[in-house]
Amino acid sequence: MAKLILATFAVVFMALAATSLAGDPDMLQDVCVADYKSLKGPLRLNGFPCKRIENVTANDFFFDGLMKAGNTGNSVGSVVTAASVESLPGLNTMGVSMARIDYAPWGLNPPHTHPRATEIIFVVEGSLDVGFVTTANKLFTRTVCKGEVFVFPRGLVHFQKNNGNTPAFAIAALNSQLPGTQSIAAALFGAAPPLPSDTLARAFQVDGGMVEFIKSKFVPPKY
Template sequence: MAPNQLPAVLFAALAVILALAAPLRAGDPDMLQDFCVADYKSLKGPLRLNGFPCKKPENVTANDFFSNVLAAPGNTNNPVGSAVTAANVEKLPGLNTLGMSMSRVDYAPWGVNPPHTHPRATEIIFMLEGSLDVGFVTTAGKLFSHTVCKGELFVFPRGLLHFQRNNGGAPAVAISAFNSQLPGMQPIAMALFGASPQVPTDVLGRALQIDGGLVEAIKSKFPTKY
């Protein structure tokens, strides 16, 4: 090999190594101890790095690893006809640094879990009751959709826009699992029309190819959260 070819080969090898290493950073960081039960009381201010401070081990009890938050159905009496009940690190302190969480989603007949993303996690759903029409959209704009029935699974890749719809006249229930202790959820409609400060009307009008009056009418249905 010619001497002047060596830097190019080393650069190519480094690029391959970095490409292979990138997927290893896709989930929450690995912990370096048996557990780190979230100590909500010692958290001062909103700033934290991938988790809550740890409780002192002598103050940890079995209750820190237990929750019945998913036992009761959510209230689906709302405009979309669904309710998400999260079991993440904010509800179950023993999840802190473990890189996983769950949710229960209840659906009224024909109810919808509107298009949304989970920026920090991949999601897998398991149907407990009923059946759903589900789908996600790739960054290339392709829709992958399927009907998921009782006892079946479906996976939504991390960060991609997805939705679920109860396709029957009876209630449905699904359990979701995530590879993050706090996956986050960003409903698309709320992000566009309920942000505070508001996304400019002319920006939304041009993006959605609709007039400003219609944008304002839609915004009125999404009161700001903050």
Template sequence: MLAVFLYLVISAVLPGTLAYDPDMLQDICVASPSSGVKVNGFACKSEANITAADFTFEGLAKPGTINSSVGSLVTAASVEKIPGLNTLGVSMARIDYAPGGLNPPHTHPRATEIVFVLEGELDVGFITTGNKLISKTVKKGEVFVFPRGLVHFQKNNGNKAASVLAAFNSQLPGTQSIAITLFTATPAVPDDVLTKAFQVGKKEINKIKGNLAPKKP
């Protein structure tokens, strides 16, 4: 009976523990940049050295300079920018879009995302594992949710700049841009894998790789 009881408890608890960052076991655990230790998080800084600066970040206050080929800029406010977020299971980001700008299809493997439109109007959407597109046009003051791990995007189809604030239920949600991941990985994904997956020739694959390759200064 004990074994059955333990199995039922684990079965009930495990799905919840996998849905977001692990619960904290202390008041704070400010990430220590000097430590290379990472065990599903970062090592804690000595409490004697903790200051208010560990819990603040000014990078989301105003739009950033957009110079990407897709016309968008993501400014993350994760544990890497705010050490005090370590073990707290939350983070934010600001995304700015030029007219016509796109935040290309991508996923966050460790977090659900919710965006609040600060300015402008965006076409947003995500794709389920059943290959169904859930999409909508969102305007200033509206919110939209992208479920954890699902491919999603945002596109500014207006003639003026747009911006959103995004929140995540992870201190470090991670981002995998579909195109960048497949076409600029190191070592490279074999061309025969890409040509067969996308049903195109090697010439087209090389063209995409050239367009996505980091530009030399």
């Protein structure tokens, strides 16, 4: 009996461990199209609640937002158009998403992380210098050309930069319906309420005036 109890505990533990490593929860039905309207009520959960199946249509599984290039006329020279559960309700519980990344000449997709997903990019046009940094602060970087693929491990800081004087774009795939994106610079210098300037000054080993100058470049989010 004791061996049976131990064996049962081991199986349950392994199942729980496997679930905790999954990017998104596995679904228990064919589809669970996101019902955005229900979020106006008191219901909250890890993901979106499901539409009633009789209200689901083919359009819930369709998104044409990656057809056109995004506007790269900003301070960093890049823009990301996401096909996540927020724009494609049929992705709910599917554990996948995509994005189109457009780069102006020499444009940069600044250092950022996806806390819930590994990302793989396919360069469609142009050539990119890409890289990621491990938790041991080791940088892995290389040039990725048209038709080539590069992968960024889940949660690690990474970036892409157009290394040419013509526009470029890439398609990214991620193993989460809502991978999340945390820009390192915006998180530190554009948080609301703001991080203490003396904390940032000590962390970056610069004076407080420089920190305030950098903060002035970022608009804190509104909640």
